[in-house]
Amino acid sequence: MKASAFDYARATSVANALELLTAHGERARVLAGGQSLLPAMNLRLIAPELIIDIGELDELRGVAARGGVLTIGALTRHADLQKSPEIAVHAPLLMDAVAHVAHPAIRNRGTIGGSLAQADPASELPACMLALGATIIARGPGGERRIAADEFFAGIYETALTPQELLVAVELPAQPKDSMHYFQEFSRRHGDYAIVGLAAQALVRDGRFADLRLGFFAVGDRPLLARSAGKLLDVAVTPAVLSEVSSALDEELSSLGDQQATPAMRRHLARVLLTRCVSSLLARTDLCAGVSA
Amino acid sequence: MTSVQPIPEALSALDRPNSYIGKTVPRPNLDRLMQGRGLYVSDIELPRMAHVVFVRSPHAHATINGIDVSTARQMPGVIAVVSGRELSTVITPWVGVLSHLKGLKSAPQNAIAIDRACWQGEAVAAVVANSRAQAEDAAERVSVEYQELDAVTDMRAALSPASAVIHASLGDNLAFERNHDAGAVDQAFAESDEVIEAEFIFGRHTGVTLEPRAVVADWNPAEARLTIYQGTQAPHMVQNIAALHLGLKESQVRVVCKDVGGSFGIKVHIYADEMATYALSKLLRRPVKFVADRVESFNTDIHARDHRCKGKIGVKRDGTITAFEIDDLTGIGPYSMYPRTSAIEANQVVNLVGGPYVTRNYRARARVVFQNKNVMCQYRAVGHPIACSVTEGLVDLAAMKIGVDPVEIRRRNLIADDAYPCASPSGLRFEQLSHHAALTKLVRMMDYEALRAEQSSMRARNIHRGIGIASFIEVTNPSAAFYGVGGAKISSQDGVAVRLDAQGSVICQTSITEQGQGSESLTAQIVGSVLGVSMDRVRVILGDTDNTPYGGGTWASRGAGIGGEAALQATKVLRRNILDVAAAILQSTAVELDIVNNAVVTVADGAPRIELSELARIVYFRPDTLPPGIQPELMATRHFVPREYPFAFTNGVQASWLEVDIETGFVKLLKHWVVEDCGTIINPQLVDEQIRGGVVQGLGAALFEKCVYDERGQLTNANMADYLVPMSGEMPDIDVGHVVSPTLESELGAKGAGEAGTAGAAAAVTNAVNDALKPFGTIITEIPLTPQVILTALGRI
């Protein structure tokens, strides 16, 4: 388990990283936290010729809240997200979610940019980007591009980024004070990738949803912003309504099977999560009783 | 003068002032390991050392039509690329059979496959280079022409006439069959009020040692001697086998075993790639290192527990169990492992089912079949988890059927604590067990009644918790009956040599080995206690065939019981020898003297007479001052092997308390209890941690671990992301209690404790899950109990 031989370059600036990317394109890989890239290289699943280490580009690191927008640099580590007061105030969903990403040692190295660029469909952060309405900022030879989160994830390990582009930051609208969130995932062990997970952001007015964004993950080849959430807006949620939405959600899922779960089990668990989420956000324990699908 | 109190020998050796026996003392090797100053095989660097990487078959079964190594040979740093045929000029093949396992057959296995690969992961060529990375680069360039053959993967199909036969010379795929029939089983079933049947399915899993298997083999042509540095549990066994197949005398092979990062039975076997490494060193006349990577470990470390076992139990309405019957089937891969064989596990299942219970009616069949998957063999608690899960699962099913509480049915059927000595229905002899005392203690520790009350009140709130109980017996301190009688050169005796050095410290060489159990600690504790010296004065040397007495090593829960007794007896001799010299120096008699706190004292009043350091000084440097005719022997050696009983059985009982989320199928372990009886406890903390670690491995089997093969014989989860080992986050608190019934076969009285935890954990969890699911009328007899399995059983998906 030794990686194939590769060249290594430490980028001195974003511009320098982009130059290297432009010159080497698909033969090169950006190294951020290395928590996904290096295992893949050691297993010889990939063998890039050049590694461009962006680890020292401080300009890509940090969280800033300005004018109702939260900007998170691509190199901000999972552990930094957990500690950031800005995240705690303006996007607490992210704080809950990061606690489910791997283990402390990995969170100390792994970065948000790496996680989004990796685009593992079972990853927590991509789904959060959908639930939070994030914009992903990429820089390439042609300048900067702003990509809406729901257009960024293109499939298993696939994104809208081109091989010449660097993900530099994400922008999130700061959540209103009375906004609520829910995060839950089912994984076999703490820190494992989820079998199914849900990141949700909501506004509840008088016991009804005024806004509800449900970001499911590990339910298909990419995170899913459930359209069926719309059916829960501004209605009195009853078990019957919930059951209807549950069926609608089922239509939207294109779950894959793997060693942990068949597609049928994923669909079932997604419905359980939907029910638990709605029941929790509306503080309606009565809705949970009729879960069995 | 004072009257002389003779030292009461039977008690005194252990029950002495400042005894370390029964005390939690820190392990002597702790600082070294905690400070990163251990020496593992992968740390070893020798001059001119090369690294080997094996090219492994991607197919479960294929003929090798040709191997083209020309490109690989040209790659940077490559020293040699060697095929199985070339290597066979230096090493002979082997067959993993033992004569006491009647009818066991297997085919000759080569260090590197010749002509045919029989499982995905079998080595087909070796690439030796200056570094591991270079060897891996070159290995990618070895091109092997395979022709895929039909693979036998499902053990149920292996015996069908339609199935391919893996080794034509053997005629079929049946490696071993054992039948046992005791008492009057048919009559017992006929007279039962209820007869319950179930099929129990176990996931194939493996040991996952933190440190993978690793070898440095160093053939020195000038000395005509091979030094093998290897993380092994049994150095003398490795010495014997390496010599045998390399055409050497044992005296030409030295096996050195420094620190080992976990074994669990994984490192007690002889693996083809390790044999190949020894042979490569001989062939290339230089040191060669092999360190398995994680993927190789999953594909080649022995797997275990791949069983499907049909079980049947008869019970009377009053709760009396009338009979057990089992039909066990297990697939062991293409070869029986060497030299312990792959029939032992199934044999143990037959031996152990029904073991804790009174009934004498027992019928069993076990069949062991070949298949094109990785080899299977002994892993911690060999056969026990299978036997325990089947037995205890059946007992719970019987209890459920007649409406008797699980604790109550066990009370009515466990062998009475005063019934010993007696034998099991399979003919195993028990010296002294304590099932009832253990169960009583367990029920008290867990507050069984309160838990039952909690369970029913939570059920009303749709929260489903379950309690599972599992009684078990454990084979420990094996005598020659295990392997020796079958012709294996695996010693069941162990030896210890102790000597006083010139400053009054003690050097102790033992043939047992250390892989984290605390062999070093327990040896030092015994030597220190018996001799009367402080533990920091005792240095223990293990794991070197040149520098320790001959012996078996550490496996099958034998280190403390056998190696510990040898240490005790050797130290008693040394003490007597020291006291003889002291008597001569002090013009006293040996019986009037004792050794306490590193000094010779007067028994009567404890008055110090002479420091051991002073005594040693006189003996080694001024023997001229000793009376004539005195020849001090400040070194003593003793060996020990149990003779009376083939095995020192231990017993115990476990309980699990858990919650099943019936919507998601997830199980949350809330608490686990174990009460066990390993006889004399030398170091309570080491014993408790052995139990806890064993339980965790059992919980891994219960909920997480499984080697997932597809129908073509491809292992699909050979990595730490997909193969789920138990991790601390999911583990419950594990409370451990003890009952102490020392074995009278040794003065020490210690039995083994290494496998008790693993033996019963999965059974307790499965019973608890079924207890939790009782309102749903669902019974699950398959592990691992994954959410998928549970949701399917509940009909939710």
Ligand SMILES: Cc1cc2nc3c(=O)[nH]c(=O)nc-3n(C[C@H](O)[C@H](O)[C@H](O)COP(=O)(O)OP(=O)(O)OC[C@H]3O[C@@H](n4cnc5c(N)ncnc54)[C@H](O)[C@@H]3O)c2cc1C
């Ligand atoms: C044991 C283990 C468990 C894990 N469990 C989880 C889990 O439960 N959930 C989860 O979400 N993740 C998990 N991870 C992955 C972890 O979160 C990684 O940190 C993350 O996926 C990648 O981030 P990184 O900074 O390490 O990226 P790297 O590994 O450095 O890079 C990953 C990929 O992204 C590319 N890349 C990185 N940064 C950029 C950039 N700025 N612009 C363009 N491309 C870029 C790289 O070229 C590479 O292809 C786990 C990892 C391990 C080792």
